[in-house]
Every structure is written in C-alpha cells, then in structure tokens.
Amino acid sequence: MSYYKIENLEQYFKHYNKSVREPRKFWGKIAEENFTWYQLWDKVVDFNMGEAEVKWFTEAKVNITKNCIDRHLNKRGDKTAIIFEPNNPDEEALHISYNELHQRVSKMANVLREQGIKKGDRVCIYLPMIPELAVSILACARIGAIHSVVFAGFSASAIASRIIDSECKMVITSDGGYRGNKTIDLKGIVDEALVNCPSVENVLVVKRTNTDINMKPGRDQWLQPLFDEASDNNVAEIMDAEDPLFILYTSGSTGKPKGMVHTTAGYMVYTAYTFKNVFNYEENDIFWCTADIGWITGHSYILYGPLLNGATTVIFEGVPSYPDFSRFWETIEKHKITQFYTAPTAIRALAKESLDYVQKYPLKSLKVIGSVGEPINEEAWHWYNDHVGGKRCPVVDTWWQTETGGIMISPIAFVTPTKPTYASLPLPGIQPVLMDEKRNEIEGNQVTGSLCIKFPWPGIARTIWGDHQRYKDTYFSAFPGKYFTGDGALRDEVGYYRITGRVDDVVIVSGHNLGTAPIEDAINEHPAVAESAIVGFPHDIKGNALYGFVILKETGEYRDRENLTKEINQQISDHIGPIAKLDKIQFVSGLPKTRSGKIMRRILRKIAEGDFSNFGDTSTLLNPEIVDEIKNERK
Ligand code: WT7
Numbered sequence: 001m002s003y004y005k006i007e008n009l010e011q012y013f014k015h016y017n018k019s020v021r022e023p024r025k026f027w028g029k030i031a032e033e034n035f036t037w038y039q040l041w042d043k044v045v046d047f048n049m050g051e052a053e054v055k056w057f058t059e060a061k062v063n064i065t066k067n068c069i070d071r072h073l074n075k076r077g078d079k080t081a082i083i084f085e086p087n088n089p090d091e092e093a094l095h096i097s098y099n100e101l102h103q104r105v106s107k108m109a110n111v112l113r114e115q116g117i118k119k120g121d122r123v124c125i126y127l128p129m130i131p132e133l134a135v136s137i138l139a140c141a142r143i144g145a146i147h148s149v150v151f152a153g154f155s156a157s158a159i160a161s162r163i164i165d166s167e168c169k170m171v172i173t174s175d176g177g178y179r180g181n182k183t184i185d186l187k188g189i190v191d192e193a194l195v196n197c198p199s200v201e202n203v204l205v206v207k208r209t210n211t212d213i214n215m216k217p218g219r220d221q222w223l224q225p226l227f228d229e230a231s232d233n234n235v236a237e238i239m240d241a242e243d244p245l246f247i248l249y250t251s252g253s254t255g256k257p258k259g260m261v262h263t264t265a266g267y268m269v270y271t272a273y274t275f276k277n278v279f280n281y282e283e284n285d286i287f288w289c290t291a292d293i294g295w296i297t298g299h300s301y302i303l304y305g306p307l308l309n310g311a312t313t314v315i316f317e318g319v320p321s322y323p324d325f326s327r328f329w330e331t332i333e334k335h336k337i338t339q340f341y342t343a344p345t346a347i348r349a350l351a352k353e354s355l356d357y358v359q360k361y362p363l364k365s366l367k368v369i370g371s372v373g374e375p376i377n378e379e380a381w382h383w384y385n386d387h388v389g390g391k392r393c394p395v396v397d398t399w400w401q402t403e404t405g406g407i408m409i410s411p412i413a414f415v416t417p418t419k420p421t422y423a424s425l426p427l428p429g430i431q432p433v434l435m436d437e438k439r440n441e442i443e444g445n446q447v448t449g450s451l452c453i454k455f456p457w458p459g460i461a462r463t464i465w466g467d468h469q470r471y472k473d474t475y476f477s478a479f480p481g482k483y484f485t486g487d488g489a490l491r492d493e494v495g496y497y498r499i500t501g502r503v504d505d506v507v508i509v510s511g512h513n514l515g516t517a518p519i520e521d522a523i524n525e526h527p528a529v530a531e532s533a534i535v536g537f538p539h540d541i542k543g544n545a546l547y548g549f550v551i552l553k554e555t556g557e558y559r560d561r562e563n564l565t566k567e568i569n570q571q572i573s574d575h576i577g578p579i580a581k582l583d584k585i586q587f588v589s590g591l592p593k594t595r596s597g598k599i600m601r602r603i604l605r606k607i608a609e610g611d612f613s614n615f616g617d618t619s620t621l622l623n624p625e626i627v628d629e630i631k632n633e634r635k
Contacts, residue, residue, distance in 0.1 A: 003030050003428075006277050012415050012428070019428040020455075027056070027429065027458060031269045035308075036071050037062050038238050041265075047456045049481045052463070052472040054456045055242050056266035063236040064245060064268045065142040068307035069102045070236075080312045083286070083335055084131050087178035087318040089327070093335070096131060098310070101138075104131075106234035108139035111226045115202050117170055119144030119237050122247065124168040124200075126150045126159060126190055128177030129317045132206045132223070133293050134303055136172045141245060144237035148247040148259070151294025152177055152184070153595045155619050156192035158257075162249050166259055166465050167199040172223070176209030180322035187213040194219075241265035247465050248296055250402040258474070259465030260402050267405050268308060270459030274406040274427060275305030278396055279368050280413035285338040286365075288314040290328065290346065295596055296402040297372055301341060305406070320346055326357040329388075333361045340388070341370035341398075344380050345597035351383040352530045352553055358387050368413040370396040373597055375499050377521040381420040399423035399499050401485065403475065405459025408432075409497050421521070422498045431455040434491060435479050450503055451489040452482040488515065507536030507544050509579060516601075519546065519582075522575035523568055528552050533591050533599045534582070537608035545583035547608035549630065552587060561587060584608070584635045590626040592618075607631055 003019075003026055006012050019026040024044040032040065038061035046055045072079070077099040084094035096104070117123060123145050127133040133149075140147040148166050150159050163171070171194070177184045187205060191214060194200055203220040205213070215222075245264045249257040275281060287306050291297035293315070306313035314335060320328050328350065332340060350358070369389045376384075376397055385395050395418055398410040408430050409423040410416075416424050426432050434442040434449030442449045460483065464471040478484040488500045500515040507516060516534040523532040532550045539545035550568065569581045592600045603615050607630055618624050 002033060004034050004273065004276065006412055006415055006428070009415055009417075012412060012425070015428045016426070020431060023429065023455065027269065030273060031057060031265070034272065035062070035067050035268065041241060045456060045458075049454075049456065049476060049483070052468065052476040054460055054462060056263075056269075056456075056458045057241040060241040060265055061238050062241060062265050062268070063142065063239050064264055064304070064308075065105060065138050066236050067268060067272075068138065068304065069098060069105060072098045072310040073102060076310050079310070081307060082131060082134060083312060083314045085314055085316045085318070085331055085335070087180070087322070089318075089323065089330070094131065101135075103232045104135045105138045105142055106232045107227055107230040108135050109142040109234045110230040110232075111204070111223070112139055112145060112170075113143055114226070114230070115170065115204070117143065117145050119239075120146065120243075121170070122146045122148055122166045122168040124148050124150060124159070124163050124166075124171045126152055126154075126171060126173045126186060127206060128152045128174060128179075128184075128186065128208060129292060129315055130174070130206070130208055131315060132172075132174070134315060137246075137293070137299075137303060142234060142236050144239050144243065146244045146246055148249070149294050149299070150249070151292055151595060152186055153292075153294070153622075156189045158619050159190065159193040160196045161256060162259070163193065163197045163200060165249075165256070166247050168197075169199060170202045170204065171200055172204045172206070174206040174208040175213045176211040178209060178317060180319045183209050183211065185211065185213075187211070191216070239264050242462070244462075246299065248299065248402055250296075258467075258470065260461040261463045261465050262405055262459075263462050266458035266460070268304070270406045270457060271300045271305040272308035274459075275301060275311075276309055277412050277415075277427070278398060278407050278410050279339045279341070279370065280415075281306075281309055281311060281339070283310075285367075286312045286314070286335055287339045287341075288316065288332070288335070288337045289341040290316060290320070291341075291343070291372075296405070297341075300406050320350060324357065325350060325353040326360060329358050329361040329363060332363055332366060336365040338365055339368045339370065340366055341372065343373040343597050344371055344376040345374065345593070347371070347376070347380045347384050348531055351380060351387075355387065363388060363390060366390070366393050368396060369393045370398055372398045372400070375501055375517045376421060377517070377524050378420050379521070379524050385420075394418055395420075397421070397423050399487075399497070403461045404457075405461060408453070408457075409499070419496055422492070422496045424496045426497070429457045432489070432497065433482065434489060435482070439479055445491050445493050445495055448488060448490040448500065450479070451485045451487045451497075451499070452479050453485065454482045456483075507534070507546060509536070509539075509542050509544050509546060518576060519548075519572055519580050522572045522580075523548065523550065525575075526568055526571050528564060529568070531591065533601065533604055535601055535605045535608050537584075537605070539583065546580065547604075547635075548582040548585045549588050549591060549604055550585055551590065586630070586633060586635050588626070588630050588633070590623055590629075592624070592626050592630070593622050594620045595622045603627060604630070607634055610634065
C-alpha cells in the first residue's frame with residue numbers, strides 16, 4: 001500500500017492514524033517510494049522539541065533539483081514545466097519544458113560555480129516574477145548554495161538587513177521589473193542597499209525592462225553573456241538531508257526579521273506530499289498559485305511542490321488589476337488552469353468590482369480553488385465558491401506558515417467535506433493541540449485555545465539563521481515541548497479547525513474574549529461594506545473597547561453614515577452579541593497592509609489609542625500613505 005495519495009475520507013483517517021501511531025514508518029515509506037536518493041537515512045526522525053532540535057532523514061544524501069527536474073526527463077522531457085505569463089498580456093506567454101528547464105538550471109549552476117559560489121554560500125535573489133527567478137533558485141539548490149529570496153517589492157534597507165544578517169556573497173537581480181503599468185527600478189534599489197553590505201562580491205543582472213542602470217565595475221555583470229557561454233553539463237552537488245536549502249525572512253512581532261532556515265530532505269518530502277494531496281494533483285493539471293515566489297507560498301507551491309510532482313506551474317509577472325480586473329479570470333481561461341490558489345485579500349478586492357469581470361469567463365477548466373494567508377471570511381468564501389468555483393470546485397482553505405514549510409491544516413480536495421471559513425482537518429503527520437492560558441491541553445470539541453503542534457513534521461523550519469536561541473524562545477517556550485504557532489483556533493463539534501487569527505488579535509472587552517475576525521466577518525456581511533479591521537483600545541469601564549476601521553463599497557448608496565453605523569452595530573449584535581458592538585467606527589479608503597496582504601494592526605491599534613508617537617517599522621507596508629489619512633480622520 002502506498003501512502004502518497006489519499007483517495008477518500010476513510011483512507012484519510014487510516015493514513016492519519018498511521019502517521020500518528022507510526023510516524024517513522026509513514027514518512028519513511030513515502031520518502032523511499034517517491035523520491036530519488038543517493039543514499040537512504042539511518043533515522044527517519046530524530047528530535048528534542050524542548051531544545052527545538054528536529055532532524056529528518058538523518059545521514060540521507062539527496063539533491064532536490066534531481067527530484068524536481070532530472071528524474072522527470074525520461075517520461076516528461078517535453079512536457080511544460082513552467083508557463084510564464086508576462087505582466088503585459090500582449091507579450092507572448094512562454095512555455096518552458098522540463099528539458100529546457102534542465103538545460104537552463106544546469107547553465108545557471110555553472111555560472112554560479114564560475115563566479116566562485118560554493119556549497120553553503122548564501123546568495124540573495126531579488127528578482128521580479130520572471131523565469132530567471134525560478135532558474136536562479138534551482139541553480140543554487142543544484143550546487144548546494146543557500147538561496148535567500150527577497151521579495152522584489154522590499155526597500156533598500158530591508159534588502160540590506162537581510163543580506164547582512166546571512167552574509168550573502170552574491171546578489172542576483174534585474175535592471176527593473178514590471179508591475180501593472182509601473183516599472184520598478186530594482187537595480188537602483190540594490191545599489192542603494194549594497195552601500196552597506198561588505199559581504200557581497202558579485203552582482204548578476206538579468207535584463208528585463210531595458211532600463212538605463214549603473215553597472216559597478218568589478219562587482220556587477222550582465223547575466224546573459226555568462227549564461228550563453230556556460231556549459232549545460234552540470235553535476236548536482238550531493239547534499240546531506242539536513243543541509244540548509246534556503247533562508248526566508250519573515251517579520252517577527254518585534255525586532256529584526258527572522259531568517260527561517262529550511263533544510264533539504266524534509267522540506268522536499270513535505271511540499272511534494274502536501275501539493276499532491278491538498279490540490280488533488282493529477283498528471284495533466286495546470287497549476288496556478290498567484291503568490292510571489294518571494295514568499296513561502298511561492299517557494300513551496302509555485303516551485304518545489306509542483307516541480308517535485310512533475311507538474312506544469314504558472315509564473316505570473318503581473319497584478320490582478322492590470323490591464324483590468326478580469327486578469328485572473330482571463331488567464332485561467334487562457335491557460336486552462338485546473339487549480340487556482342490565491343489569497344483572501346485578492347478575493348475581497350476582486351469581489352468589490354463588478355461581477356461582469358468574472359462572469360465573462362466560463363472557468364470550466366478549474367477543478368480546485370485554494371485560499372491562503374489569513375482567515376477567509378464567510379462572504380469572501382461564498383463569492384469565491386459561487387463565482388470562481390461555480391459551486392463545483394472544492395475550496396481548500398489552507399492554513400500554514402513560513403515556519404511550517406508546507407500546508408498543515410486544510411481540506412484535501414475531493415476528500416474532506418468543506419465548511420466555509422474552516423481550514424478543517426490536519427493533514428496526516430500533523431498533530432494540532434489547543435492550549436489554555438495555564439498551558440494545559442484542552443481536550444474535546446467545541447473549544448478554543450492557542451494552536452500548537454505537538455509532534456515534528458518533515459517541513460518544519462529547523463532554526464533562525466544565526467540565532468537558535470531566538471528560534472527556541474519564539475516557538476518552543478510558550479508551551480514547553482510543543483511548537484507554538486501564534487494563532488488561536490476553534491475546534492468545532494466534529495473536530496474541524498477554524499483559525500481565528502493571531503492570538504495577539506484577541507481583545508478582551510468587559511472580560512469577554514473577542515476574536516477580531518468574527519466581528520469583521522459580521523461587519524463585512526453588510527451590503528455596503530467592502531472590508532474592515534477591528535482593534536481594541538483602552539476603555540475606563542470595559543477595560544478595552546472596540547474600534548472599527550471600515551472600507552465601504554463604491555456603490556454611492558448608504559451616504560448616511562450615522563444610519564450606517566447603527567446598521568453595522570446591529571449586524572454585529574445579531575451575529576455575535578451586543579458585547580461585540582463597536583464604540584467607534586471610522587470610514588476609511590484603505591487599510592495599512594503588508595506586501596503579503598496582512599493588515600498591520602499594530603498601527604491601527606496605535607491610532608485607535610490616539611498615540612501617534614511611534615508607529616515602529618513601516619518598511620513592509622504596501623501603502624504607507626494611508627497611515628496619515630487614517631490618523632488625520634481619527635474619531
Ligand atoms: C500566518 C502565517 C503560509 C503562507 C502565507 C502566510 C495566517 C495563513 C491562513 C488560513 C487563517 C491563515 C496565520 C499564520 N494564515 N493561512 N488559511 N487561515 N489564517 O505565511 O506570512 O508566515 O503567515 O498567516 O495567522 O500564522 P506567513
């Protein structure tokens with residue numbers, strides 16, 4: 001019997017139980033049967049959660065690119081590995097076969113070696129969503145260099161701090177990048193960053209926008225001539241299972257960003273397995289994840305997960321609003337996408353626009369649609385299900401984190417019955433527990449608590465680059481012996497999980513524990529409301545009171561704000577209870593969001609408190625200008 005593919009609910013429970021009772025047998029069998037190894041492991045897993053030490057497949061030898069590319073060449077050499085859909089839909093899409101990908105990655109790997117990059121060196125990649133981004137990442141993995149991708153929307157100081165933290169020897173960037181009707185001067189930003197980065201010896205520059213840029217002699221080189229001259233014969237480095245594969249920075253609630261370290265074999269097994277099952281991947285599917293490769297979602301489900309399964313994956317350079325709001329739907333139709341994976345923030349933004357944009361396209365090729373990044377509210381879930389999935393496609397609401405490497409709690413398409421706003425059941429191998437304030441495990445169902453995971457899984461990040469103590473403190477000390485996710489969750493009467501949001505988003509009003517997400521859900525159901533964010537602010541009597549920031553739909557109705565305020569509060573009363581009513585409502589034109597689409601509540605909290613003194617680091621905000629507007633119109 002194979003454990004790689006779950007066919008039905010009964011089998012899910014069988015596999016799940018096996019994975020809990022005999023995790024070594026379960027993962028060992030999956031790893032042995034579905035990947036190519038130079039040498040097998042001596043232990044499947046070796047861990048000490050109290051010390052934050054986890055190792056998978058110890059002593060095994062492997063190269064992830066052999067598994068992503070080489071082993072498919074016999075059977076799928078001419079199959080498309082990557083579809084590149086450019087920012088401008090009039091520019092032709094590119095289809096890169098597995099053979100071509102093999103050739104490109106081999107050449108790029110040789111370029112890196114010729115430029116002095118060796119196993120264990122760190123390479124910073126700051127590229128737009130173009131094929132060279134995928135090729136550079138895979139070339140690093142091929143020669144055992146550790147890639148550190150920095151999303152090509154981050155500022156010079158954000159890049160610099162990441163390069164300095166992991167002492168990158170090289171930066172791979174491009175002259176510029178396209179984003180809708182804008183061109184972004186990436187090389188200029190890199191130049192500014194590198195003023196403070198003595199570790200960087202070489203910069204390779206991809207030509208994309210033909211922008212005029214500065215090339216610093218002795219440091220900067222155009223990639224193309226080096227690439228053209230490089231041999232396409234490359235021998236992959238033999239990597240240890242626990243050798244670092246990449247570093248990816250994620251913002252902490254305080255302090256500098258954390259360089260999460262993912263290692264080779266466990267990450268490989270986990271991303272491949274979760275991709276295959278959650279999305280019900282089958283051989284001729286065409287998978288599109290709209291995230292940027294600069295985030296973990298892109299690492300795991302644009303590149304590694306799909307390629308490990310020999311899939312066709314889409315790299316989309318553009319934005320959902322360019323040339324107009326039908327871009328996603330037009331692209332699904334154009335490439336006959338079978339699985340579409342996006343974020344609630346994108347869904348809400350598109351749901352705000354006219355239905356004509358989506359209804360123009362039949363979207364019959366779709367079979368599974370997914371959501372990731374934040375809790376998906378009821379209204380957005382239904383809009384997505386009705387208008388994109390045509391009520392035929394399971395909506396997989398996938399809960400996971402940069403730290404977890406892959407999807408943790410999620411419906412498995414066509415296996416797990418879905419329930420709106422519920423991430424549903426843990427995947428095999430994942431043992432979630434809910435904890436109370438006294439650090440006790442909460443048994444039974446219909447309970448809420450802090451979400452922890454009590455047994456290691458192959459995809460878990462192993463450490464924070466250069467700071468194992470911080471890793472231990474952040475994830476393994478709040479609940480000793482367990483991995484603490486930072487999220488709160490509810491377990492319903494049948495054991496389904498609903499992620500209620502970051503634990504720090506809970507507001508205690510008059511002694512009542514109120515998650516902000518369900519209140520926002522209630523508000524968002526009002527026909528005039530597009531989106532909302534709730535924070536707590538100090539209140540003499542209640543301890544805390546609620547402050548709501550509300551974005552209205554552009555319908556022109558509901559001009560009477562006083563009435564609207566009453567209606568919104570009635571709505572909350574109806575859904576949650578009068579205790580959750582808002583003390584203040586401010587109508588705003590936007591909310592401060594990070595580039596990954598998360599509302600920066602810390603800023604809203606400060607504004608609600610009337611403390612404008614220090615908003616902290618706002619460098620990761622997509623729309624910093626909104627902060628002043630909200631501040632000036634504060635109630
Ligand atoms: C945090 C992790 C994992 C990929 C993208 C984000 C929130 C993520 C869901 C979901 C509710 C979700 C959690 C988590 N989150 N997916 N389906 N439902 N919340 O990665 O930037 O590391 O953020 O995103 O709060 O802890 P990330």
